[in-house]
Amino acid sequence: xAIIRVENLNYQYSNSDTKAIDDVSFxxxxxxxxxxxxxxxxxxxxxxxxxxxxxxxDSGKITxxxxxxxxxTVWQIREKVGMVFQNPDNQFVGATVAxxxxxxxxxxxxxxxxxATKVEQxxxxxxxxxxxxxxxxxxxxxxxxxxALAGIIAIAPKILILDEATSMLDPRGRQEILAVIQxxxxxxxxxxxxxxHDIDEASNADRIVVIDDGHFVEEATPSxxxxxxxxxxxxxxxxxxxxxxxxxxxxxxxxxxxxxxDERGLVDWLRTSRLNK
Amino acid sequence: MATDITFEQVNYWYQAGTPFAVxxxxxINLKIKPGSFTxxxxxxxxxxxxxxxxxxxxxxxxSGTVTIGDRVITNATKNKHLKPLRKKVGMVFQFPENQLxxETVIKDIAFGPQNFGVSEADAQALAKRMAGEVGLDESLLxxxxxxxxxxxxxxVAIAGVLALEPEVLVLDEPTAGLDPRGRSEIMQLxxxxxxxxxxxxxxxxxxxxxxxxxxDHVIVMGHGKLLKQGSPRAIFSDPAWLEDHELGLPSATxxxxxxxxxxxxxxxxxxxxxxxxxxxxxxxxxxxITHE
Amino acid sequence: xxxxxxxxxIPGHSWVHRMDPRAKLVLSFLYIAVVFFANDFWTxxxxxxxxxxxxxxxxxxxxxxxxxxxxxxxLMIFTVLIQVFFGVGGHVxxxxxxxxxxxxxxxxxxxILMRFVLIxxxxxxxTFTTEPLEIAxxxxxxxxxxxxxxxxxATLALMLSLALRFVPTLxxxxxxxxxxxxxxxxxxxxxxxxxxxxxxxxxxxxLFVNAFNRAIEISTAMEARGYQDGENRTKYxxxxxxxxxxxxxxxxxxxxxxxxxxxxxx
Numbered sequence: 001x002a003i004i005r006v007e008n009l010n011y012q013y014s015n016s017d018t019k020a021i022d023d024v025s026f027x028x029x030x031x032x033x034x035x036x037x038x039x040x041x042x043x044x045x046x047x048x049x050x051x052x053x054x055x056x057x058d059s060g061k062i063t064x065x066x067x068x069x070x071x072x073t074v075w076q077i078r079e080k081v082g083m084v085f086q087n088p089d090n091q092f093v094g095a096t097v098a099x100x101x102x103x104x105x106x107x108x109x110x111x112x113x114x115x116a117t118k119v120e121q122x123x124x125x126x127x128x129x130x131x132x133x134x135x136x137x138x139x140x141x142x143x144x145x146x147x148a149l150a151g152i153i154a155i156a157p158k159i160l161i162l163d164e165a166t167s168m169l170d171p172r173g174r175q176e177i178l179a180v181i182q183x184x185x186x187x188x189x190x191x192x193x194x195x196x197h198d199i200d201e202a203s204n205a206d207r208i209v210v211i212d213d214g215h216f217v218e219e220a221t222p223s224x225x226x227x228x229x230x231x232x233x234x235x236x237x238x239x240x241x242x243x244x245x246x247x248x249x250x251x252x253x254x255x256x257x258x259x260x261x262d263e264r265g266l267v268d269w270l271r272t273s274r275l276n277k
Numbered sequence: 278m279a280t281d282i283t284f285e286q287v288n289y290w291y292q293a294g295t296p297f298a299v300x301x302x303x304x305i306n307l308k309i310k311p312g313s314f315t316x317x318x319x320x321x322x323x324x325x326x327x328x329x330x331x332x333x334x335x336x337x338x339x340s341g342t343v344t345i346g347d348r349v350i351t352n353a354t355k356n357k358h359l360k361p362l363r364k365k366v367g368m369v370f371q372f373p374e375n376q377l378x379x380e381t382v383i384k385d386i387a388f389g390p391q392n393f394g395v396s397e398a399d400a401q402a403l404a405k406r407m408a409g410e411v412g413l414d415e416s417l418l419x420x421x422x423x424x425x426x427x428x429x430x431x432x433v434a435i436a437g438v439l440a441l442e443p444e445v446l447v448l449d450e451p452t453a454g455l456d457p458r459g460r461s462e463i464m465q466l467x468x469x470x471x472x473x474x475x476x477x478x479x480x481x482x483x484x485x486x487x488x489x490x491x492x493d494h495v496i497v498m499g500h501g502k503l504l505k506q507g508s509p510r511a512i513f514s515d516p517a518w519l520e521d522h523e524l525g526l527p528s529a530t531x532x533x534x535x536x537x538x539x540x541x542x543x544x545x546x547x548x549x550x551x552x553x554x555x556x557x558x559x560x561x562x563x564x565x566i567t568h569e
Numbered sequence: 570x571x572x573x574x575x576x577x578x579i580p581g582h583s584w585v586h587r588m589d590p591r592a593k594l595v596l597s598f599l600y601i602a603v604v605f606f607a608n609d610f611w612t613x614x615x616x617x618x619x620x621x622x623x624x625x626x627x628x629x630x631x632x633x634x635x636x637x638x639x640x641x642x643x644l645m646i647f648t649v650l651i652q653v654f655f656g657v658g659g660h661v662x663x664x665x666x667x668x669x670x671x672x673x674x675x676x677x678x679x680x681i682l683m684r685f686v687l688i689x690x691x692x693x694x695x696t697f698t699t700e701p702l703e704i705a706x707x708x709x710x711x712x713x714x715x716x717x718x719x720x721x722x723a724t725l726a727l728m729l730s731l732a733l734r735f736v737p738t739l740x741x742x743x744x745x746x747x748x749x750x751x752x753x754x755x756x757x758x759x760x761x762x763x764x765x766x767x768x769x770x771x772x773x774x775x776l777f778v779n780a781f782n783r784a785i786e787i788s789t790a791m792e793a794r795g796y797q798d799g800e801n802r803t804k805y806x807x808x809x810x811x812x813x814x815x816x817x818x819x820x821x822x823x824x825x826x827x828x829x830x831x832x833x834x835x
Binding site for chain 1: 702730731733734737738741783786787789790791792793794795796797801802803804805806807
Binding site: 039040041086140141167168170171172173197199233234236237238241244245248249251252253254255263266267268270271273274275276 | 557558562564
């Protein structure tokens with residue numbers, strides 16, 4: 001079942017002469033992890049904001065979980081969608097970790113005892129319970145993003161949108177947050193939509209949607225897309241390590257498999273080749 | 278007139294003498310040689326940023342001495358007359374686009390040199406040259422820097438530092454938040470500056486691949502201490518130690534360790550993809566290699 | 570900036586730290602109001618002893634409080650001099666033109682100085698022992714009766730708490746921008762007035778631009794998290810009134826009543 005359906009979406013910023021989103025249509029199935037990629041300025045973040053009605057599209061239709069997005073349904077739709085933004089500082093509104101997790105529940109007038117239970121539960125799920133009384137100034141970027149995730153799961157949405165949520169983190173923070181998201185997705189049966197430049201984050205996805213200059217370019221599985229090699233850079237991604245090594249081996253006259261191999265696959269292939277005397 | 282930077286027994290305390298005092302740098306000894314490319318790595322909060330602020334005397338050591346070229350900086354050094362150091366050692370801070378303020382791109386790039394007495398006309402000429410150097414199109418020069426994309430703003434900021442014509446260029450995570458193409462363009466720029474103009478480069482980074490690909494000297498910071506320094510090869514030869522300090526390996530090296538477990542043999546652990554491929558090929562059977 | 574102790578929170582677990590911010594706010598206000606009733610040796614003695622007892626209960630050394638007074642030193646000197654020269658009456662000790670040092674002038678200068686010091690110190694106890702956010706919570710709670718008059722107490726409290734939340738972030742940012750501009754050859758705090766004003770521009774513009782962009786992002790994030798109406802929200806943070814609060818209240822009320830009693834009935 002398609003939990004997100006986008007049909008012929010258009011959007012143009014008032015100070016621009018080209019469309020930021022140009023007749024984009026796609027569907028996302030419930031329970032999938034879909035990555036949206038594209039180089040900087042390709043319209044990815046605009047798309048995310050349109051999806052939860054933070055900006056209104058010029059034309060087109062967005063259906064979330066069977067409900068068409070209109071000014072009347074926007075608050076109901078936001079109950080179903082949680083969004084983590086790029087800058088860890090600019091979404092942390094609470095004075096302490098626990099306060100920030102409670103913010104979304106306060107907005108929905110949840111009573112205090114329920115809030116207390118859910119804050120505890122959510123913080124434990126993202127591994128931040130020990131930090132519950134800390135102030136944001138004393139947290140790393142990765143920790144702040146985990147708190148943002150806790151604030152979202154406390155509302156129990158069906159869909160999680162990550163708008164370049166790992167791009168300002170150091171490698172350790174990025175790995176931690178990706179591990180947490182994978183865990184949450186499995187535990188809570190979430191649909192994940194991640195807008196990203198990070199090849200590791202994209203390789204976690206079931207499907208990848210490529211956007212360029214506001215246009216829908218293609219939709220593919222990671223292993224289909226990753227065979228594009230150098231072209232991936234134009235899509236705002238890096239070339240995966242196994243592909244880089246395959247290139248280098250090919251340049252040294254080694255015959256390499258054409259299909260995409262992940263790191264494990266590449267190691268296995270090289271190991272068997274070595275033994276095939 | 279090459280500028281080298283030497284730290285001897287440098288300690289730094291934030292808010293020294295108050296109940297909030299923090300010992301941010303502990304007994305640091307190091308030397309940045311002219312023309313070298315030094316990478317500074319370490320966890321967030323390990324003291325990297327405090328360290329580089331000593332490189333152009335934005336901070337003065339609480340104890341110990343920092344020597345920048347022929348200037349010796351100690352706790353007793355007066356704040357006056359430090360300005361020439363700022364011209365010698367250019368600083369590109371994290372998210373440098375946050376420092377832009379002028380009405381036009383060219384004025385912003387020309388701002389630095391004018392603070393050092395360069396005439397407006399000369400500064401503008403310099404600005405134009407540096408804009409070209411960082412790959413900014415001429416048509417952007419008369420635009421407001423705030424109308425540019427994030428990647429372009431970052432180039433403007435870097436050009437603004439290059440316009441000081443420094444001998445040493447310090448960059449604090451210059452590629453943070455950029456997409457892969459933007460990242461490789463900035464790194465190419467840095468390499469070119471070093472090769473063509475002989476700039477000494479100090480790069481703070483979390484990207485071990487950048488360390489492997491570009492640096493010739495690595496400084497590892499942790500909890501305010503200098504944990505280790507040496508060539509990238511020496512630093513990356515001890516994966517267990519790196520893991521203990523929550524630092525990674527270059528991706529080629531990591532892959533090589535995995536292949537080692539699969540029976541491959543490496544005389545010297547490769548740091549770059551090309552080195553890895555070079556060492557793999559002779560270990561593959563003849564049949565795997567096609568000749569033309 | 571590093572040396573300013575005035576108005577900073579110092580974490581701790583003392584009697585005063587554990588008190589409800591509402592209690593601390595109310596007692597501080599009561600104290601400040603009653604300071605103006607003190608008029609002789611005995612009343613000032615009670616006020617001073619009460620203050621010293623509170624300082625001791627805060628478990629922060631008196632020296633730290635004194636350091637907190639230093640930034641206000643010139644203001645105090647100025648006020649005292651005004652009082653000395655313009656308070657007229659009683660024995661005249663010294664006169665030069667229209668400048669007169671008289672007994673009444675000295676008396677009132679002494680009183681003013683005493684009041685000044687007591688008021689500053691009692692507010693310093695509040696800020697040393699109470700996180701800014703707790704103060705905001707306390708104010709919100711104390712103002713909550715105004716909700717009946719449709720005064721947006723909760724919205725104002727959220728604004729205040731957001732502002733407090735972003736103070737460290739913005740200070741950090743200001744410092745980073747200053748460092749960046751200093752690295753581009755700006756000399757802060759040097760040269761004449763015109764030069765000084767010129768050096769502020771490269772700080773203020775980026776600071777404003779960044780703060781503005783940040784504000785847009787924060788409000789987007791708040792909206793995405795379901796914030797629509799400031800008043801119809803529940804509140805996660807709760808203030809709890811403990812026995813220390815009642816005990817402190819009793820001690821203050823007795824001491825302060827004594828001051829008013831001495832002033833009017835002795």
